Amino acid sequence: MQCFIDELLLKQYSQSRYDFNPNALSPEEIQQVKQLAVEKRSEYGIAPIGTDIFIYIRDREQDLYFETEVFENKELDAMIYLPNPNKESAFIILNSGQPLLNQIFATAHEYYHYLKDLDSIRRNPHICSLSQLKEKSEQKASRFAAEFLLPDQALKKHINQWLLFINKGKFKDASNEEIAALCYILTIRFCMPLKAVMFRLLEEGYIDDIVIYMTNYSFIKQAISERNTK
Numbered sequence: 356m357q358c359f360i361d362e363l364l365l366k367q368y369s370q371s372r373y374d375f376n377p378n379a380l381s382p383e384e385i386q387q388v389k390q391l392a393v394e395k396r397s398e399y400g401i402a403p404i405g406t407d408i409f410i411y412i413r414d415r416e417q418d419l420y421f422e423t424e425v426f427e428n429k430e431l432d433a434m435i436y437l438p439n440p441n442k443e444s445a446f447i448i449l450n451s452g453q454p455l456l457n458q459i460f461a462t463a464h465e466y467y468h469y470l471k472d473l474d475s476i477r478r479n480p481h482i483c484s485l486s487q488l489k490e491k492s493e494q495k496a497s498r499f500a501a502e503f504l505l506p507d508q509a510l511k512k513h514i515n516q517w518l519l520f521i522n523k524g525k526f527k528d529a530s531n532e533e534i535a536a537l538c539y540i541l542t543i544r545f546c547m548p549l550k551a552v553m554f555r556l557l558e559e560g561y562i563d564d565i566v567i568y569m570t571n572y573s574f575i576k577q578a579i580s581e582r583n584t585k
Contacts, residue, residue: 420447423458425450426450430484432483434482460485460504505551521533
């Protein structure tokens with residue numbers, strides 16, 4: 356299990372402009388999001404969706420379309436709107452100025468809004484910045500995106516394989532450098548932002564204190580970069 360990442364990939368996969376609040380949702384709300392993600396990615400099981408997300412959603416949702424534009428506001432990631440509120444056709448507009456990784460996560464995020472918030476979208480276009488998720492519906496959408504791209508069973512499977520590879524019995528026995536390598540393996544495998552992967556570890560109970568990892572975010576990037584030069 357080797358992971359060789361050049362500086363460009365390191366930058367692309369180390370997107371940190373994502374707002375996550377692990378305490379924003381109740382256990383019941385989290386379970387609802389999980390169930391929806393499992394249902395909507397059922398044809399993939401626990402396999403990575405990655406860049407197939409666009410055609411996969413398009414095939415499932417005949418009234419949902421994708422477009423890309425360069426947004427003047429670089430902090431915005433995507434928007435979803437219905438050109439005619441009296442018709443079913445909806446459009447997800449992605450900021451093409453963002454890296455593909457952002458666009459993938461934003462697509463999954465907007466897909467949740469399409470599934471759950473269509474009535475409000477009929478009244479007003481919904482514009483999202485993944486770094487400013489103040490409303491509960493935004494937190495639900497990002498939790499759905501994380502679950503949709505990296506479901507808990509897939510995470511469990513890869514962690515078990517990784518523990519065998521590093522010859523460790525438990526997650527807590529792994530070193531920071533080994534966890535850094537795991538995070539990057541998962542970001543590449545599942546096309547997930549590094550920060551989102553780190554929160555998935557928290558959400559599924561593998562780590563207890565996200566503050567430690569956020570504080571050492573630059574260390575994790577440095578650790579994997581140094582690993583590649585060895």
